[in-house]
Amino acid sequence: MSLTLYLIAKLSRVEVDVAHRAMTTAGAQDEMDAPVPAEFARGPNAMAYALALFISRKPVHFYVGLAGLTAFPAYLLIRLGGYLAQLSWSGHGG
Secondary structure, eight states, X not given: OOHHHHHHHHHHTOOHXXXXXXXXXXXXXXXXXXXXXXXXXXXXXXHHHHHHHHHHHOHHHHHHHHHHHHHHHHHHHHHHHHHXXXXXXXXXXX
């Protein structure tokens, strides 16, 4: 199971096989304004299909955004660590 399918499944609250069908259906579309299949017209399946369309049509935007979502908490933790280290060093001055 790929990370992309796992993310689609978790974000849209569907099973992984539904996310896989959404990805394959979105990838198979040739026209931008093709009608939405009935299976993906309502509910959580529609969210899975929308995410799959976005990923298949704009993969760079998706993966840069995903990298940003993981990099920002890491940046905050590094800043917090630096702040805590500065506090601990300033208390031991002479």
